[in-house]
Amino acid sequence: MSRAILVTGADLAAPAVALLADYELVYAGTKPTEDDLVALCRRHDPVALIVRYGKVGAAVMDAAPSLKVISKHGSGTDTIDKAAAAARGVQVVAAAGANAAAVAEHALALLLACAKSVVALNTRLHAGHWDKATHKSVELEGRTVGLIGLGAIGLRFARMADAMGMRVLGFDPYARNLPAYVQAVDLATIWREADAISLHCPLTADNAGLLNAQTLAACKPGVIVVNTARGGLIDEAALLQALESGQVASAGLDSFAVEPMTVPHPFHGHPRITLSPHIGGVTTDAYVKMGVGAAQNALAVLRG
Template identity: 75%
Template sequence: MSNTIIVTGADLAQQALDLLAGYEIIYAGKAPTEEDMVALCKQYDPVAIIVRYGKVSAPMMDAAPSLKVISKHGSGTDTIDKVAAKERGIEVVAAVGANAAAVAEQALALLLACAKSVVTLDSRMHAGHWDKAAHKSMELGGRTIGLVGLGAIGLRFARMADALGMRVIGFDPFAKNLPDYVHSVSLETIWRDADAISLHCPLTDENRGMLNAATLAQCKRGVIVVNTARGGLIDEAALLEAARSGQVMSAGLDSFAVEPMAAGHPFQGEKSFVLSPHIGGVTHDAYVNMGVGAAKNLLQVLLRCTAAV
């Protein structure tokens, strides 16, 4: 069996490297292209790939005949061609929950920034204005927050929202044994009843663009939208139009359809949008947790493969 692991990144937490001490680690850099990865796979024939940045495609898998497992450094596996992996007998695993606290806190920060106009007021204050007589913020206690996705991140955020005194409703067809303060409802109920909507689900072909002109029109006027999941869940043009019409009061966004965001993106300069560069899960603690989770997951798969031989 090959003794090499390729990391689609420039580094890995030392705690993860300690677990992988018996393997040769090859770093692909922070922005590996498909061509870069195919070349590395041909050169080193890795037994595993740890995915931090970029995508893992069928040609990369074909260039690595010894590849047994693709391990995501995080929870979202939409950047991995899972169909191709399954066809080739390659397992895809993810460090689910490793960054839950970090992403949930970012979602809360964006929600509060939207409800309290934090960014706008800060900018006005630095420019010498005092808007106390003219400004009124939104109080979240007693409001309804609608969560799409009730996995580790969604439930962590739900606990925070409940602590604020919010009514928490959520949609997740796979969620079981929900806490008492989370009320399971349909997507249609979330669109209709939520004062704020926060997305915490993986991106799939079925839910791509789920928040679009039609669903935004079903929402309460003045709804807040928060997305720390995947940019492809939102029709960005529809969100922008809804914000400009007042249907959406504010949006706090940490992920986008195309990343990194290019200069001149229509969201840039939009006063009702609070933006961050997909850093919800980027904390020191999450970095360690995701690295360790990715390492442990791939080692479990390789152990099974060795036992099966």
């Protein structure tokens, strides 16, 4: 029987490796292609995949006849073909919540960067400009933030926003038993009332392009948009147009429709977009938590 576990990355945190000591760990590197993964599966016939980078579809699964579980190193499983896995009796599990603190903190950092013009002011001051007499920042206390997705990340962000004195609206058809400071509303209410919108939901076929020309036009003029979830949730051309018109005041983006981001990209150099390379969940602590969570989830399935 195969004792191999294929990691679609170059490494795992030491505590995760220790948990998997009974198995042979095979690493695919940081930029594995489908052909790379198929070749490694044919060579090692893994019983489990721990997915960090790359996409896992039917061809990869078919190359690993002993495969029982695909375990995501993190919470987002949109890079895994779940229908193909279900058809082959392969369980898909995720380390939900393992990077919640990291991502929620990064979303807050992007919101603050947008509201306070942190990047633009830093650039201006380094160039010798003292803009105190001409610049006014946005005060977030008393403003309304609309959260789309109220899982572990969204709820942690909600707690921080509430602590800053913000009114918190949230949309999530699956959320139950919400804290008192989160008001459950429909999307139309978020578009109409939110001064800032932060995305914390998985990408599905139903919500791709959720923020588009029509929904952005329905938002309050001057809304701030933050996305630390998945790039496919936003129609990037529509967002750019809304920024140019002023309908969107600023955007803080950590994920993009195509990753790595294409170069050049229309967002590059835009004065009211703050960018980061999908690193919201990338902290030393989250790296350990996600690795341990992915290992534990894989073992739970392998041990029945």
